[in-house]
């Protein structure tokens with residue numbers, strides 16, 4: 001296992017690959033979104049479970065032979081740490097996994113992907129990268145009753161009143177662009193917040209209000225259209241975090 005891995009879409013469609021980014025990215029991709037400008041949705045640097053020293057799952061995750069149709073944006077409902085180090089990011093992943101497995105009793109960490117406030121992207125649920133590289137969906141535990149068709153990104157912090165860091169935001173845009181490119185999703189339809197499915201304030205009023213801008217920045221990456229969207233300017237009134245890592249109903253198909 002290499003220290004870091006970058007996925008390509010070559011395994012998904014097997015189309016003719018083109019070198020993109022050359023030495024910059026050092027990988028092969030085959031753009032499928034008919035970009036009208038230089039497409040930059042190649043896979044970002046992902047830190048694997050091996051790197052953050054994940055525990056083995058109690059039960060191996062289920063991979064469904066299809067793509068997810070939505071990307072669910074979450075906050076982790078933990079502190080808005082000022083530590084942007086990779087070590088801190090790995091500690092975050094381990095802490096969430098411990099909470100999900102030991103406190104919640106789940107088989108493994110729930111979400112497929114995690115982004116720290118330093119902008120570090122980490123694999124979550126076991127088999128996530130294997131599934132992504134095949135264009136398939138690994139079942140997670142992050143959005144009650146919607147885990148069989150959604151991929152979840154947990155963003156470190158609590159965004160009820162504060163914005164994410166610039167580093168986190170940049171990585172979130174890149175990650176969503178990669179997922180939309182890989183799974184051929186329309187960012188304006190596919191990117192949603194946890195509260196769009198369950199009774200929770202997650203991903204926080206501030207981050208939720210940024211989702212229209214997230215969709216547009218992802219669309220920019222894909223060479224797709226921008227859409228003007230209104231968003232709520234007032235707090236949702238939905239239940240907020242009661243304790244660290246509590247961001248609402250998560251387990252279940």
Ligand SMILES: [Zn+2]
Nearest residue numbers: 074194202247
């Ligand atoms: Zn959530």
